[in-house]
Amino acid sequence: MAATPVWSVDPRTGKQREQVAVEATPQDVDRAVRAAHATREALADRGARIAFLRTAAALLDEAAGAVVEAADAETALGPGRLTGELARTGYQLRAFADAVEEGTYLDIRIDRADPALTPPRPELRRYKIPLGVVAVYAASNFPLAFSVPGGDTASALAAGCPVVVKAHPDHPATSELCASLLRRAAERSGLPADVVAVVHGFDAGLELIRHPLVSAAGFTGSIRGGRALFDAAAARPVPIPFHGELGSLNPVVVTEAAAAERAEEIGAGLAGSVALGVGQFCVKPGLVLVPEGAGGDRLTGALAKGLGETEPGVLLDHRMRENFVAGVRERTALPGVAAPVTPGAGGEHTVGAGFLTVSARSLVEEPERYEVLLEECFGPVTVVARYADPQEAGAVLERLSGNLSATLQVSAAEGEGAPGPAAELIGTVTALAGRVVVNGWPTGVAVAPAQHHGGPYPAATSHSTSVGGTAIERWLRPVAYQSVPEALLPPELREANPLGLPRRVTP
Incomplete structure (x- = not known):
């Protein structure tokens, strides 16, 4: 069967501009997910992740002219709007790099053993670890900030999760360009390029959400499309978290x-x-x-x-x-x-x-x-x-x-x-x-630690946010270690705190 071409289309005229890719087959999706999964150990290096996120922001800045031109040609959003969106995208990447460096996102908690309590309390040490490969479904209306290099991707990578993005059909050329910049940033930071991959096509999106090595998903789009993927995520033999931003009337x-x-x-x-x-x-x-x-x-x-x-x-x-x-x-x-x-x-x-x-x-x-x-x-x-x-x-x-x-x-x-x-x-x-x-207007969502971009269903399928510092929490899960000898603890939880991470300690 011949490969299905993916065309870039000019919305100002409705005419095809160029073929930029082909739709991914099930085999293509499987290869992308498995290659991403294989990068987890390399991505566990916090220093490499920090360098990667900052390098990605720098490369996007350097390629600003080409990125804005490609995005405008495919979305008609205009250079002014897109230049601002690109700045927001770079800010998100740098903000998550800062969050990884600071370390509070790990939510480290240590409870000392206290046999005098009723019941007695054992020694407990808790922190958060990455879920695994994250599937990101790009948005139509934000070809940068909510797409390939956007907040879902940035927060997942910051958490230590490789990402496979299902590109939006409205801006495939922009998606390919941004993916190439992210992959180049990964290699410059000593990481495999496959920490980020992009696939195209409706069927590829379904294959992605069903893949057994995909551990979570982020989506921005319509109620109909988001609900279909949410249901598919829940119907898997092993259901996975699906963080979808769907529709909103914004009264x-x-x-x-x-x-x-x-x-x-x-x-x-x-x-x-x-x-x-x-x-x-x-x-x-x-x-x-x-x-x-x-x-x-x-x-x-x-x-x-x-x-x-x-x-x-x-x-x-x-x-x-x-x-x-x-x-x-x-x-x-x-x-x-x-x-x-x-x-x-x-x-x-x-x-x-x-x-x-x-x-x-x-x-x-x-x-x-x-x-x-x-x-x-x-x-x-x-x-x-x-x-x-x-x-x-x-x-x-x-x-x-x-x-x-x-x-x-x-x-x-x-x-x-x-x-x-x-x-x-x-x-x-x-x-x-x-x-x-x-006494303001909701358009314009500030990227800030206290921001929340979500809401009761159908605004979102979970109670998390897709904007702001706490967006990283979607891609992490807590693990508690009880009475584990010091030598067997992960470095983040050792008594001497060799990584210098913030922690909450209960005597």
Whole structure:
């Protein structure tokens, strides 16, 4: 059987650019996984891992022009956006190198033996070890930061886990270029190149999740695709952890006091957040609860102005464009739904930003009819639901599933603790989301130690984060050593602490 070619496609025209690879066969996937598995012992060297991550960041910086050019040609995200994303990618790699060097991620705990306790306590020493080969499924909307050299890959390598990436079909040339840079960085750091590998093709993705030597997986993408892989991971003879970031509506609630105080500012900010990256951010606000009345009218007027002035943009591929146009059409066909600025096809290859309006009462009283309005529509559109009172807004929130983010827009007085719905809303949205934003916008996820990018299902399939320092925890498991002689302990747990690692000791 002839190999199936993998083509790079220009989303601005829909035309094929070049063939960059072929789809991996089951034999190709098996070879890649086994080669990665064979590098585990070499990757156990913390010093080599640190050098590797920092060298990878340096090589990406050196090749910035070529990387940004390739990514723009395949995604139409633009050099400005992609230059920023590349900087974020390099920062992630360096941050995880720093984390490995510092050592807290090992979570070393030592409990001294105490025979006087009831019951007596033996000597216990605990730390975390890498799981093994990690399968990473690259994202469409972040060809760098959530793809081959992205956070899943960086955190898994930092943990000591080799990585096999299933490249996204929207940017195969970028994936191959970044993989070559990572593999070169590995060799320069004294590691085998096979600590990172890339495979292409839908079937290859299924083979990868089922391979017996794959120990965990990370995914960023749709609910449908992520759930299929999650189920496959659970159905294996030996199930494995599957850390998937799936879909999110990212609700926004504007209090009546906030709308009265700064409606125009909120409307303009909302327009920018909805249209950012042509609406292709996983934390794009997809539902906005706005009060009825003059403040709400001023807010939607400012939103209409902001989105009405937004130039049409190109989505990542034509399939996504077709889905966006169809999704908007389905939503606008519902009774009572209006489109003050109509989103949809902006040209042969582009889409225009816009928003829809509906009464919150409809969402509460006829949930089945309006169910689609409470589902993510990938692209530059949001749904504004006008509520009559805070109880009605709360009733809408109760109908939502898990989200990556939830945002509150409150007045200055409410932010200082003045009586109002803000305090109650904080508790409500905390139950819905992994990140709560007040008087800001969820688009833009800072890479920081305290960051959490995840949330209740379907935002994520686990309670871990795919962004920030604690993302490394996904690829580790704890082991406790009880009454083990010093000579038999791993260096990380020996009494003299020869590696100088931080540890918590209970006398």
